[in-house]
Amino acid sequence: MNKNLEILQKHWKHNSFREPQEQIINAVLEGNDVFALLPTGGGKSICFQVPAMLLDGICLVISPLIALMKDQVENLQKRDIKATSIIGGISQNEIIDILDNCQFGNYKFLYLSPERLEQDWIVERLKQLPISIIAIDEAHCVSQWGHDFRPSYLKISKLKEHFPTTPFLALTASATEKVKIDIIENLGLKNPVYFSKSFERKNLSYHVLFTDDKLGKIKTIVTKNQNPTIIYVRNRKSCIDTSYYLNQLGFTSTYYHGGLSYKEKEQNRLLWMENKCLIMVATNAFGMGIDKADVKTVVHLQLPENLENYYQEVGRAGRNGDKAFGILLTNTQEITNAKKQFFLNLIDKTFLKTVYNKLNNYFRIAYGEGFNEDFTFNLNQFCNQYQLPVLKTHNALQFLDRQSIITIQNMYSEKIQMQFILSSKEVIRYMSIHKNEEEIITNILRTYSGIFENEILINTSLVAKKSKTSEKNVVDVLNKLEQHQIIMLKIINNDSHVIFNEVREDDLTINKVIRFLEHQNELKTEKFNKVIAFIEDQTTCKNNLLLTYFNQETSPDCGSCSYCLSKNKRKPQNTIQAIIKELTKEAKTVNELENKLVLSTEETIFALQQLLEQNKVAINNYNKFYLL
Template identity: 60%
Template sequence: MSQALQILRKVWKHNSFREPQEAIIQSVIDGNDTFALLPTGGGKSVCYQIPGLLSDGITLVISPLIALMKDQVENLQKKDIKAIALSGGLSQDEIITLLDNCQFGNYKFLYLSPERLQHEWIVERLKQLPVNLIAIDEAHCISQWGHDFRPAYLKIKNLKQHFPKVPFLALTASATERVQQDIVENLELEHPKFFKKSFYRENLAYHTIKTDDKLSKIKQILTKNPQSSIIYVRNRKSCHELARQIQYLGFTATFFHGGLPAKEKEKNMELWMQNKTQVIVATNAFGMGIDKPDVKTVIHYQLPENLENYYQEAGRAGRDGSKSFSVLLVGSSDTETAKKLFEAAQIDKSFLKDVYKKLNSFFQIAYGEGFGQEFSFNLNQFCTHYTFPVLKTFNALQFLDRQGIITFLNKSSEKVKMFFLLPSKEIIRYISLHRDQEEIITTILRTYSGIFEVETGINTTLIAKKAKTSETIVLKVIHELEKAGCVSLQVHNSDAIITFNETREDDLTINPVLKFLEQYNEVKKQQFDSVLYYVSDQKICNSKKLLNYFDEKEVNDCGICSVCLQKKQSETNIPVLITEIHSALLKKAATSEELEQQLNIDSSSLIQALQLLLDQNYITLNSQNQYTIFKWKN
């Protein structure tokens, strides 16, 4: 393992492996099929990247997360490691070019989605590559009982026929025992070596706090812990609003969600990564591939969608090993609101069919056509046009995405179309005067030969890869060409991209996946019930509840979560706390929030002590909602 450790130190700048990375890497190098269950922050990517670098040939990495693929490729390229991703929106010619690069360009990593394996011609091209390892990320997606089941994952096992001596490495951050069994069976892993790291985080305190004044509670938390923080919200509107409110309270804050332009995402991310802002308010679009070790606090402003997401998002705190906090804020009406939203968002067969047919009509796709076509998409515009409920429609599109019928990339994009207005000799003259733009302009001309004759759609991601630069710089050069009068330019912004992976045949397209819809709804219901149980039960340790959910049964109380602290304080501190509250109120009337800050105690213990004082008529509430010493009237 000395070579592996040398690569870790040289390329990743780490002095040692995390448990059990080293054993996983050795298993893969030995040629074993391997299963690795590493909770978030466990360093899954290193487990296939180092074996890939140690072996001749190329590693296939199969992942459903386009954003994560892009992030991984960019990180590898920054380390001067040759990597490519077959991301969405590429034409067949573009894919052929990229696969040619893999075959003849000494590339080490090829990232692709499982849906790509449904195209026989792509599999035929993969068979020509010197594959040394097949890594399956987010492997829980192969199980119907996993929280993100994707039928396309069931095709991965077919690669065994073409690469019988190549080891499979299945990786996941969240899988129950039932899902683990499905992964092994559906991938047809042969005598796999199992590696599981406990979900227990000894330095992470899980707090569930009941409060109707969430902003005041956030102020208290951020004041007490002024280090880097994340606040998760459920929608984009809340991102902007809550970030503004936090700034008004005097904290530095920015925001992040899938609808932001790429430049703004990058700017906001950098502000937070460099600790120029304390807080980033984000939807669950934020976090994939982010490894910021000094995050002190992760706050969930609303109930999470499921405990898998909650565990992963909470786990972004304290990766440096220091004491850290995950805080879930629960208002008195949150549970009922969540129930109503959940019921309203449930999709049935007729609604799913209606959304699919209307989606084809929206883009004017004729029956028997549509395969491979890509469109910019605005969800609100689509829902307004057909009077569809937004959340329910979003869930339907996500379901169609997971079944491989469409690829629904929920992110802001810029669809670029351009046409050269000047003849080629004038463009050559322009290039001679702008040598810094030469590589990008010549790449565009080589890639799109008819761009002088007709308006042409430009794949800026592909141009950036070919020109070995960033997409931001490509867009900058294109806009400078427009200012100079060299090109006519159209840039259409959207909040999503939809690619049709199947030919439109309406019921014939949809009917095969309807059998999975009932299973999908059942899994969603179980997940939702688990969230409600987690926030409502205040007797069982929060860490233990999470671990039990992931089938870790023999665990002790953590001693640091809100439930454990309440138990300790109830057993030993309530009499002392009552005395402290009484003394404080003798000096000055105060609200519960003021007492909480003044006495530096948790809200659950405070409420318990205040209730005892109220019951005994020692204190009362005045018209300003302040607690004060009870005074008898003569």
């Protein structure tokens, strides 16, 4: 057995690699720089995790996705692999401790957000580490032509100067030819070995369905396919409302969005992963690091932001190779409104300056101050105070985040305050009885002096790292301690955190990033128009539209997407006759006719309009059609 496969089986319990994982691993082990373009679900993390286990030293993983970093670190720790991360919101002393552990503690993986490379002292500390591989996840972020450009990614090339012989592995799930060239140049990759996997998913069919009754259509979809399903929506309210609607109909549904606590997210995720709830209604906060093989259907209830996101989200269906469906529900009015709203919510220089200045005023930051300050933040309260439009303000804050002026952690956070209310002697006695909780309690006592005398704000993530366990386990232990009346526990919930990465300089701060803003607006407009073209195109196979967008060779028409099926649909007169025959039995709704006759919404509505104009049918008080 070769060593690659031995490591895969030992730590990940897989018996074989997916194409082209092993070729990428071998190229890295040979010391080459590598560029890997692998679609969603292609198993990118294995490409750097396996070779890192075979090489001496530590693998540095650069990723902008905090949730994904946490997920991967926890998964590695569960496999008894030493891994840690440096993300926003932790103190300099905590970072020093983490880097000391990496230097002297035989760690195999260090995950780092790209913004940290803008801090010279961290780069100096990284130079001292025995780095074996530098893996750059979401590598398209280095390109101004990518859909999520982050200037902080441009700092990664500096690492090439310090680690000239260390292999760089750039990974992305979406890159056009222009973005690919940009990635290689901006990261400073030297003669990289290039790998790509076809973006074609032959078992996945793409459907764009026009309907004025989206909830009714969802009911039809989940009734037909009672298998694991994801329904993507654009906001938290739609998340909760859609899940409630499905549960009222008797389906098992849960939901996931950025406003849930860690505990709620984990609880809802497990309900779905374990098939206790078959339907997950979610915003795009859900998905990164989620690998469930038996997802049958992914539904988009609103238009996606771009085709990259759409492809990634739809790609979570059918990973087991079985037939699966990506369904986008829309209507003419929604497209018209989307076009209006898109241009209304594009931010310009004046609006960006307004938001930045108001944000500083909101937190009372003086000119020349604010560096590395961390605040809890509620977007709605901020917008209400200054009479700012919520969505447009959100876009402005996201832009400031991408430019590394601020860092916004949009996940729902829990700040935990606690105090021991029993004596240290009683706490020690408790630990002697509950050995499985001893490590966590001991690390809390060592880390936070004065915790018997005062309520102390504790960092559960730090305690988890020191205890070599998950943050969830730490919170569970704290809840048990509270139940046993050993501690007093307060959980303070906040929508998000804002960290200021630069001192306040008002116009100077904003003027230096305006060219990026103008470029971003051009790119956003181009990508929005591509989404509209994908939806409205009535002459091309949807599979081939996506392949063309990603510069892939097109195939013969797939035969199963909404366009291909519409090509072969029955003649209108045949549809009318079939409906008349069905209505002679009893009155039926549009959805009932669609299901019974296996018709598309467009076919059914067209035929019914003909029958209405000919006064052959009418609608009763129950929205059912009947023959006159």
